[in-house]
Amino acid sequence: MYKNKLCELTPNRLDKTNQIIIIGDIHGDYESFKKARSLFNPTQDYIIFLGDYADRGENGIEIIESLKRLIKKYPMRVIALKGNHEDYTQRGEPQFKPCSLIYEAYRKRGGWTKFFGDEFRPFVVNLYLAVVIPEEVLFVHGGVSRRVGSIEDLKYPSRLIEKDVLWSDPYDGEGEYINMRGVGVIFGKDVSKEICQKIGVKRIVRSHQPRKASKEPCVEHDGRVITISSTHVYGDKAFALKLPANNLDDAFQDLEKHVEYL
Numbered sequence: 001m002y003k004n005k006l007c008e009l010t011p012n013r014l015d016k017t018n019q020i021i022i023i024g025d026i027h028g029d030y031e032s033f034k035k036a037r038s039l040f041n042p043t044q045d046y047i048i049f050l051g052d053y054a055d056r057g058e059n060g061i062e063i064i065e066s067l068k069r070l071i072k073k074y075p076m077r078v079i080a081l082k083g084n085h086e087d088y089t090q091r092g093e094p095q096f097k098p099c100s101l102i103y104e105a106y107r108k109r110g111g112w113t114k115f116f117g118d119e120f121r122p123f124v125v126n127l128y129l130a131v132v133i134p135e136e137v138l139f140v141h142g143g144v145s146r147r148v149g150s151i152e153d154l155k156y157p158s159r160l161i162e163k164d165v166l167w168s169d170p171y172d173g174e175g176e177y178i179n180m181r182g183v184g185v186i187f188g189k190d191v192s193k194e195i196c197q198k199i200g201v202k203r204i205v206r207s208h209q210p211r212k213a214s215k216e217p218c219v220e221h222d223g224r225v226i227t228i229s230s231t232h233v234y235g236d237k238a239f240a241l242k243l244p245a246n247n248l249d250d251a252f253q254d255l256e257k258h259v260e261y262l
């Protein structure tokens with residue numbers, strides 16, 4: 001039996017929750033990771049990581065190990081998504097470029113095979129593909145495509161759907177086309193609208209394009225798609241979203257008030 005890859009934050013689970021903290025791509029920036037973690041109060045908050053923990057920055061290993069400890073300590077409150085930089089074959093071959101985590105593992109942990117088998121693979125297989133707050137928000141790393149026909153497709157995704165969710169990007173137009181990245185699609189605002197309706201949410205929060213959110217959240221598709229970034233590796237601002245669990249709709253209307261710089 002496959003593991004359900006969709007984390008559902010139902011009203012029942014959000015009861016007695018203060019904030020939902022959302023963290024975008026970190027990409028080896030340990031300082032931003034530590035600041036993000038310090039925003040989280042485990043007795044009353046959720047923290048959702050949108051993936052891409054390693055590569056580009058220097059400290060992928062430290063971030064992955066810290067995040068594993070955080071999940072272990074607060075399994076009900078820490079939710080980590082898979083990004084395209086967590087996409088490896090069973091044998092540890094990255095499905096993306098460039099991958100610097102392998103070299104980091106050689107330098108810091110004495111090799112890749114052992115680190116992958118003992119530490120990284122068990123972490124990756126337990127990552128979610130998406131989080132949904134019913135009637136409100138879908139959180140993913142990359143985006144959506146017309147292949148996502150229902151919420152069930154996110155619970156038990158085909159490999160094609162998984163790739164679309166990990167790799168896709170919104171674009172300022174209509175329809176759905178091949179992505180220049182070589183995987184996933186670029187999706188227009190008609191596609192966002194259609195998929196939001198099918199899944200039963202108002203909007204999609206994603207990361208995957210940190211430079212698009214270099215100063216603040218990038219809001220596209222009539223407010224339906226929001227891109228965030230939580231890394232300094234490109235020399236840009238890094239931030240988290242701190243959303244009030246009981247008033248999400250208003251928070252999205254006034255998003256700048258819920259941006260916390262890291």
Ligand SMILES: [Mn+2]
Binds near residue numbers: 025052084207208
């Ligand atoms: Mn990415």
